[in-house]
Amino acid sequence: MNHDEPVSNYVFPKWVNKLPLYALSGAGLLLCLIVFVFWYWFSPKNLEVGYAPVQPIPYSHKLHVSELGIDCRYCHTQVENSSHSNIPSTDTCMNCHSQIKTQSPDILKLKDSYVNNKPIQWVKVHNLPDYVYFNHSRHVTAGISCYSCHGRVDQMERVHQVKPLSMSWCLECHRAPENHLRPREFVTKLDWKADNQLEVGRQIKEAYKIRPGEDCSTCHR
Amino acid sequence: MSALVVGNDDPSKRTPLVLGGHDFKSVSDIICRPVEAKAPQWWMIAFGVAVSGLCLLIAMLSKLVWSGIGVWGLNNPVMWGWDLVGFVFWVGIGHAGTLISAILFLFRQKWRTSINRFAEAMTIFAVMSAGIYIVFHVGRVWVAYFLFPIPNSMGIWPNFRSPLVWDVFAVSTYFTISLLFWFVGLIPDLATIRDRATTKTRKIWYGIFSVGWRGANRHWMNYERAYLILAALSTPLVLSVHSIVSFDFAVSQVPGWHTTIFPPYFVAGAIFSGFAMVVTLMVAARELFNMKDFMTMHHLETMNKIILATGTMVGYAYGMEFFMAWFSGNTFEQYAFINRAFGPYYWAYWTMVSCNVISPQLFWFKKIRRSIPMMFIISIFVNIGMWFERFVITVTSLHRDFLPSSWFYYSPTWVEVCQFIGSFGLFLTFFLLFLKFLPIIAISEVKGVMPAANPHQPGEEH
Numbered sequence: 118m119n120h121d122e123p124v125s126n127y128v129f130p131k132w133v134n135k136l137p138l139y140a141l142s143g144a145g146l147l148l149c150l151i152v153f154v155f156w157y158w159f160s161p162k163n164l165e166v167g168y169a170p171v172q173p174i175p176y177s178h179k180l181h182v183s184e185l186g187i188d189c190r191y192c193h194t195q196v197e198n199s200s201h202s203n204i205p206s207t208d209t210c211m212n213c214h215s216q217i218k219t220q221s222p223d224i225l226k227l228k229d230s231y232v233n234n235k236p237i238q239w240v241k242v243h244n245l246p247d248y249v250y251f252n253h254s255r256h257v258t259a260g261i262s263c264y265s266c267h268g269r270v271d272q273m274e275r276v277h278q279v280k281p282l283s284m285s286w287c288l289e290c291h292r293a294p295e296n297h298l299r300p301r302e303f304v305t306k307l308d309w310k311a312d313n314q315l316e317v318g319r320q321i322k323e324a325y326k327i328r329p330g331e332d333c334s335t336c337h338r
Numbered sequence: 339m340s341a342l343v344v345g346n347d348d349p350s351k352r353t354p355l356v357l358g359g360h361d362f363k364s365v366s367d368i369i370c371r372p373v374e375a376k377a378p379q380w381w382m383i384a385f386g387v388a389v390s391g392l393c394l395l396i397a398m399l400s401k402l403v404w405s406g407i408g409v410w411g412l413n414n415p416v417m418w419g420w421d422l423v424g425f426v427f428w429v430g431i432g433h434a435g436t437l438i439s440a441i442l443f444l445f446r447q448k449w450r451t452s453i454n455r456f457a458e459a460m461t462i463f464a465v466m467s468a469g470i471y472i473v474f475h476v477g478r479v480w481v482a483y484f485l486f487p488i489p490n491s492m493g494i495w496p497n498f499r500s501p502l503v504w505d506v507f508a509v510s511t512y513f514t515i516s517l518l519f520w521f522v523g524l525i526p527d528l529a530t531i532r533d534r535a536t537t538k539t540r541k542i543w544y545g546i547f548s549v550g551w552r553g554a555n556r557h558w559m560n561y562e563r564a565y566l567i568l569a570a571l572s573t574p575l576v577l578s579v580h581s582i583v584s585f586d587f588a589v590s591q592v593p594g595w596h597t598t599i600f601p602p603y604f605v606a607g608a609i610f611s612g613f614a615m616v617v618t619l620m621v622a623a624r625e626l627f628n629m630k631d632f633m634t635m636h637h638l639e640t641m642n643k644i645i646l647a648t649g650t651m652v653g654y655a656y657g658m659e660f661f662m663a664w665f666s667g668n669t670f671e672q673y674a675f676i677n678r679a680f681g682p683y684y685w686a687y688w689t690m691v692s693c694n695v696i697s698p699q700l701f702w703f704k705k706i707r708r709s710i711p712m713m714f715i716i717s718i719f720v721n722i723g724m725w726f727e728r729f730v731i732t733v734t735s736l737h738r739d740f741l742p743s744s745w746f747y748y749s750p751t752w753v754e755v756c757q758f759i760g761s762f763g764l765f766l767t768f769f770l771l772f773l774k775f776l777p778i779i780a781i782s783e784v785k786g787v788m789p790a791a792n793p794h795q796p797g798e799e800h
Contacts, residue, residue: 124535124536124537124538124541126533126541128538128541128542128545129542129545134550137549160491161491281491283491283492283493284491284492284493284494285490285491285492285493286491286493288493289493
């Protein structure tokens with residue numbers, strides 16, 4: 118290139134004058150879009166709620182709980198005493214199914230598990246991160262119903278997640294437990310509803326001396 | 339030429355800020371030359387070395403992220419080591435830029451004009467190096483956004499009572515303002531390069547960044563106003579940023595950290611180290627780019643005077659810490675300081691004292707103040723000393739916990755050492771790019787302090 122020859126001063130087309138305006142408004146829109154994407158799509162409400170994995174045996178809570186009237190604790194025996202609410206072993210199922218519908222193909226799977234001493238590989242639905250120490254007995258004996266976290270399982274053909282199980286969702290209740298507390302005896306009555314939840318909740322909070330922790334170490338030990 | 343300066347001990351006359359009888363054109367020519375000429379060989383070699391350093395930094399950070407923070411030598415109770423030392427070191431260096439560009443501007447110290455661009459660039463790159471430390475010392479860098487109060491599904495916020503959060507705001511504000519200040523100051527000069535451009539690429543790129551500057555009266559009016567506002571905004575930051583960095587230590591309960599003298603002491607130290615870094619880089623740059631007429635001995639001498647003043651303040655603070663430890667009657671405090679000087683890390687303490695307290699005192703002698711090799715060596719000593727100061731404060735205060743069973747002798751792993759070397763790579767990579775692609779002296783401002791810009795004749799009554 119000949120260096121003596123000056124380059125024209127007019128290297129930019131005229132629309133460039135408007136570029137800062139476009140760039141600024143574009144950046145503003147992009148920012149709004151990013152916020153929206155994170156707020157909507159990346160929230161646990163969107164990512165977690167509705168998870169309904171197919172189970173090895175299509176066990177229906179609706180049939181067993183609503184129609185046959187079995188209590189949650191008949192199968193989830195440890196929920197009141199242990200941090201972990203257990204999935205029943207095949208033995209529990211065989212209490213009835215050694216007699217009932219023994220020839221159904223699904224029950225044959227159950228029998229196979231029972232005879233060969235091989236557990237059914239149920240798929241876990243409500244999954245908390247490993248660094249969260251959730252204690253079922255602590256909550257159930259304090260008057261928090263199964264319903265508050267798991268929803269109307271008694272109406273589900275296949276269990277699905279209804280709550281986001283996010284930390285802010287946990288804290289919502291830890292900060293105002295009266296919105297969810299109920300008498301202990303109704304904890305497994307999923308259709309129970311107080312006439313005035315706030316009042317009942319406050320009375321129970323008083324009676325059971327409920328003071329939910331909000332320190333990090335309450336849940337992260 | 340030198341007679342002009344050395345002979346100028348007459349206090350009634352100002353030392354000229356530009357030597358060599360330049361006119362406006364030759365000033366533009368000299369300052370724009372590095373941008374317009376092909377990169378010299380020393381630059382290519384230095385850039386290669388700097389980029390290798392940057393790659394080393396990237397490798398070390400990848401190792402850190404991949405393996406976790408255990409690759410550093412930190413353990414209870416020394417949970418801060420070279421990471422915080424490196425952070426404070428770089429943030430401190432960053433203080434010279436704002437001081438020169440903002441405070442000296444407001445005080446109408448015209449000698450700042452030929453070094454402010456340089457110092458501001460150094461500030462920005464130093465704060466970037468510091469920022470790398472801040473972001474990566476959290477360990478799980480993918481959750482570094484926890485540092486900011488962003489609404490999230492955990493329903494948690496940073497603890498606003500913690501100085502660590504103030505630090506995030508202080509440093510990010512500082513970086514933003516410094517960058518804006520630097521850029522605004524660059525606009526007229528970028529336009530100069532654009533107008534002189536002989537290639538289309540240069541015309542386009544410098545055209546983009548000079549954002550349509552035509553040098554109109556209205557442009558200058560807005561520019562002056564924006565520059566003044568930014569100077570006023572950055573002035574408190576010179577004092578606040580390092581005060582807040584010192585709160586990271588001073589707000590805690592650890593003997594050796596929990597001291598009210600920390601904020602002024604840290605600010606003095608920051609300016610001390612920043613000016614030393616400017617001198618180190620300037621001595622090299624004026625030689626390599628042949629800009630001795632603009633970065634004159636007078637400039638260097640003035641810088642050295644500030645190094646002497648702040649170095650003395652730092653030395654006073656060291657002494658005062660010991661006095662307060664004795665005066666407080668608190669045995670833990672006394673132990674912390676005796677242990678600092680005579681405990682297992684005595685070597686770090688005495689390195690710090692000899693570099694920071696003794697070496698700048700040599701600047702009382704005018705000969706040394708005006709000697710290029712001496713000021714180069716002393717400025718490097720000051721930087722070493724200031725690094726050791728942060729090491730002494732961070733590590734010696736932590737390694738003796740309240741429980742003697744947890745006492746610990748911390749030494750860095752090779753990852754920490756290489757990461758620190760790599761942070762210099764990051765700094766120098768950007769700095770060399772700056773030297774090559776931007777006018778390293780504020781052309782328009784230097785022209786403003788030349789006699790040609792002032793219609794008065796020498797000796798004439800104003």
